[in-house]
Amino acid sequence: MSAYWLAHAVVDGDVQADVRVSHDGGVITAVSIGAAAEPGDVVRDGLTLPGIANAHSHAFHRALRGRTHGDGGDFWAWRERMYAAAARLDPERYRALATAFFAELLQAGYTAVGEFHYVHGPRSAPDPTTVMAEAVTQAARDTGIRLTLLHTLYRHGGRDDAGRALPLAPEQRAFGDRDVDVWLGRHERIAVGGTVRRGAAVHSLRAVDPDDIARVAASIGGEPLHAHVSEQPVENAQVAAAFGRTPVAVLRDAGALGPRFTAVHATHLTDADIADLAGSTVCACPTTERDLADGIGPLRALADAGARLAIGSDQHAVVDPFDELRALEGHERLRTGRRGRFSPRALLDAATVDGYRSLGWIGGIAVGAACDLVTVATASPRTAGADLDQLWLAASAADVTDVIVAGEPVVSGGVSRAGDVGAMLDAALREVR
Numbered sequence: 001m002s003a004y005w006l007a008h009a010v011v012d013g014d015v016q017a018d019v020r021v022s023h024d025g026g027v028i029t030a031v032s033i034g035a036a037a038e039p040g041d042v043v044r045d046g047l048t049l050p051g052i053a054n055a056h057s058h059a060f061h062r063a064l065r066g067r068t069h070g071d072g073g074d075f076w077a078w079r080e081r082m083y084a085a086a087a088r089l090d091p092e093r094y095r096a097l098a099t100a101f102f103a104e105l106l107q108a109g110y111t112a113v114g115e116f117h118y119v120h121g122p123r124s125a126p127d128p129t130t131v132m133a134e135a136v137t138q139a140a141r142d143t144g145i146r147l148t149l150l151h152t153l154y155r156h157g158g159r160d161d162a163g164r165a166l167p168l169a170p171e172q173r174a175f176g177d178r179d180v181d182v183w184l185g186r187h188e189r190i191a192v193g194g195t196v197r198r199g200a201a202v203h204s205l206r207a208v209d210p211d212d213i214a215r216v217a218a219s220i221g222g223e224p225l226h227a228h229v230s231e232q233p234v235e236n237a238q239v240a241a242a243f244g245r246t247p248v249a250v251l252r253d254a255g256a257l258g259p260r261f262t263a264v265h266a267t268h269l270t271d272a273d274i275a276d277l278a279g280s281t282v283c284a285c286p287t288t289e290r291d292l293a294d295g296i297g298p299l300r301a302l303a304d305a306g307a308r309l310a311i312g313s314d315q316h317a318v319v320d321p322f323d324e325l326r327a328l329e330g331h332e333r334l335r336t337g338r339r340g341r342f343s344p345r346a347l348l349d350a351a352t353v354d355g356y357r358s359l360g361w362i363g364g365i366a367v368g369a370a371c372d373l374v375t376v377a378t379a380s381p382r383t384a385g386a387d388l389d390q391l392w393l394a395a396s397a398a399d400v401t402d403v404i405v406a407g408e409p410v411v412s413g414g415v416s417r418a419g420d421v422g423a424m425l426d427a428a429l430r431e432v433r
Helices: 059-064 075-087 091-108 131-143 170-175 180-189 210-219 233-243 247-253 271-276 286-291 299-305 321-336 344-351 353-358 388-393 421-432
Strands: 002-011 014-024 027-033 042-050 052-057 110-117 146-153 196-202 225-229 261-265 281-284 308-311 373-376 400-405 408-412
Touching: 002 027, 002 373, 014 388, 042 388, 042 400, 052 261, 052 281, 052 308, 052 353, 059 075, 059 091, 059 421, 075 170, 091 110, 091 131, 091 400, 091 408, 091 421, 110 131, 110 196, 110 353, 110 400, 131 146, 131 196, 146 180, 180 210, 196 210, 210 225, 210 247, 225 247, 233 247, 247 261, 247 271, 271 299, 281 299, 281 321, 281 353, 286 321, 299 308, 299 321, 308 321, 308 344, 308 353, 321 344, 321 388, 344 353, 344 388
Parallel strands: 002 042, 052 110, 110 146, 146 196, 196 225, 225 261, 261 281, 281 308
Antiparallel strands: 002 014, 014 027, 042 373, 373 400, 400 408
């Protein structure tokens, strides 16, 4: 057993001074407020936050940053560039890219990631190989990030305007499964343990059918279940043509919604959809939603209806949890013309305890929670003068000084234990591009 002594830390939503956190086996065993440091304690100045979850990630999308903006276009044009990046992946390249990218996440202050994983292999759709999942899980173990691998079912290439399912295009075959049985066979063989956990995902109602969702939901026990939901108006129109309902209503009728379920994006919702998502989590990805011109979702209405919120960086145009948090509030301000839509505490909860819950972990600085900690400088050019209980609304990823996952330091003094993250990314991206 060992301990961290924190000059200031957020405990149960409040900033406390002189906090001593003991841990054993990567789990917090005691939290003492107003405590003196004891011999052997690791001391952290600044403000320490609970571990921050990136609840929606596609690691290979990191290859697109700074390369899709010159010609305008929309989500669908961006998607073609994404397919081209996926076509360059093999297990070795993917492991190198995911390792560099997970190191980037950690250095930015993310301690856990939900990897929405649908690149199943470099071969054809019926192949149930786990080789790409193994590349991602090994990258997580190598860097020390906490991972929930959201193993994703992806059966169709989309839908036409009449709602009919389209076959997988050649560039989509590495994503696809012939049927749910193939997916289930792979799911059971994905190795987990320690700081790596397995969850499930259905890509979207464009890529699966209601019966597929029902089978997945019934087969995974208590594992987290995620899905892209109503990201684009075109998606809603195609699903309505196919099933006469919204994507949320299809998910509801298939038994997917509830405490283990996370709707990613949930941008274009009806009032009935909002009510149906009470008790589920909605993962907003604001920097991606604005980058792809997706729109602004009804986040305040969702929270008022009883949905929990989480954040993700999705395609990683930006990797900065503080930017995502500011955007939760800022986009609501732009949508409504009003300030103060979310309190600082509610925003931090979305990034920490609720984000962790979305991925099947226990977050927060509390007994029984994962010993995941993020320390932020309090006197940087960005944070100097900020009230400590609002510091995360002033900070950026550059202000993260120390990161702990499962009680172990993975970033110290702003330096990643993995090495030079920029050089790692440069080398990996050259291979993918």
